[in-house]
Amino acid sequence: MRLSDADRAMLAGVEGPASQLAMRVVVKLAEVAGAEELIDVTSAHIDGCLYHGQSGLDFAERLVLGGGAVRVPTTLNVSLLDLLHPDLYLGDQETARAARGLMDAYVAMGCRQTWTCAPYQLPGRPTFGEHIAWAESNAIVFANSVIGARTGRYGDFIDICAAITGRVPNAGLHLTERRGAQVVLDVRGLPDRLLDEDAAYPLLGHVLGLRSGNLVPVLDGLPAELSEDRLKALGAAAASSGGVALVHVTGSTPEAPTLAEALQHRAPVRIDAVTPTMVRTARDMLTTAGQGPRRLVGVNVGTPHFSVREFGQLIWLLADRNVHPTVEFYANTSRHVLAEVEARGWLAPLERAGVRLVVDTCTYVTTILRRTDGVVMTNSAKWAWYAPGNLGVQVAFGSLRECVDSAVQGRILRDDALWSQL
């Protein structure tokens, strides 16, 4: 591997112990990835600020003690705590203290206190073709697919090491030839009315994740110029049910103006037809609540973090109705989007209707839900995928309309017109 003089200096400890440790980790990753050199990145997004245990804190504090400071603009993913609404946290205080210590360590290294899994909703996001080091699976797939920036599937530890060194292995999705689609998923067999529904996109993403393996997929046959919210939901689902880090969508994503360009003019390994049955199966996999008593205790939206536009839809669907008193309704978002929601005068009506806004964290990674003894409904495939394991709740996937109507009525309502197409 060819290392630059600056790389070698860091590795030798010239810039202090934190840079040395960080460069050691970057070089080790480069070896595993078979990279011939390291390249510069222009930004980083850190997932390591979410507390999983002592080891994450030990690593961050080791870097802080070693003089660690980020070299590129660096945003922070969700943490365990909502610092603006600390009363929401119901977990033990010892964990909260450790989680706070972890957050403080990353801030001490110069990271911005964004605390969001959707850094692509912040101003000044990366642009097409930029090399970046982003962690958090949904942010990775969004950056690669929707923005056309280039990031590997980075995770905890390497994220901060890349931010401190400003370097990553020149491998994987940083390389043009590795970004071509290899498997085509043809959705022309799905009813048009279904594809007009937001709920179709997390389900398609779920199918995509299960069927892509480690290949780069392209979805072909969808309406052109899908909204960023739909692409967000699609990517997040694909990165939960599978290891997808880049998905092309013909007519919507920048490297896929046409199917041929998405494929980089190569023949696909496989062409799969997506059938209504696959979409139905996805919905059923994301619904653990059985046929027995299905008491609705909660609704969770905003995984990944709700955008301003999604809050607009939520207000429109609520239509001046209130959430039923037996249902907890949480909307997860960033403090940046919260400020915009407030500026638009939307916060007070949402709170009056019984919607609780959660920032800096997400309800499926921390202890916020007061009721876990029934079914929780969500429009997020990612929330539905992880919450049963993380929180022990039963989940039911539904459209945002179904979530809102159910929350108002206090029981699970299904939009038969939507699902009868499958």
Added chain:
Amino acid sequence: MTPSGRSYEGQALVAGAATAPALVLEAPLSLWGGMDPRTGRISDQHHPQVGATVSGRVLVMPSGRGSSSSSSVLAEAIRLGTAPLAILVEEPDEILVLGAIVADQLYGRTCPVLVLAEATRRIATGDHVRVAGDGRVTIIRSDR
């Protein structure tokens, strides 16, 4: 009982030695959201082997999957002593490697991570497997 002593050439991404019974996963596992580092138990409700314990085993799986937080979970499991004694995957997995090398830097102990083609076909749950520092994987006893 089939002949034992079968030996394969793997690629050590994180080198180390271990001998233990294998746990072969039928499906990829994301350690984050899929394995509880306090117990070493598979907690992914969607995984066919939910409830199985990875601790003290040579964990064999097709690949890692999903969340980029799995590095932390592996490092935490190594710290707590609940990690597998080695992990064999069928394709290189950077997320697992990161967890293993950071644990080594912090605590001076690690979990060898190896790539072995067709590992889930060549090894069965319960086989006693020896992993060597040079990447050689030997089935020292198989009850198949």
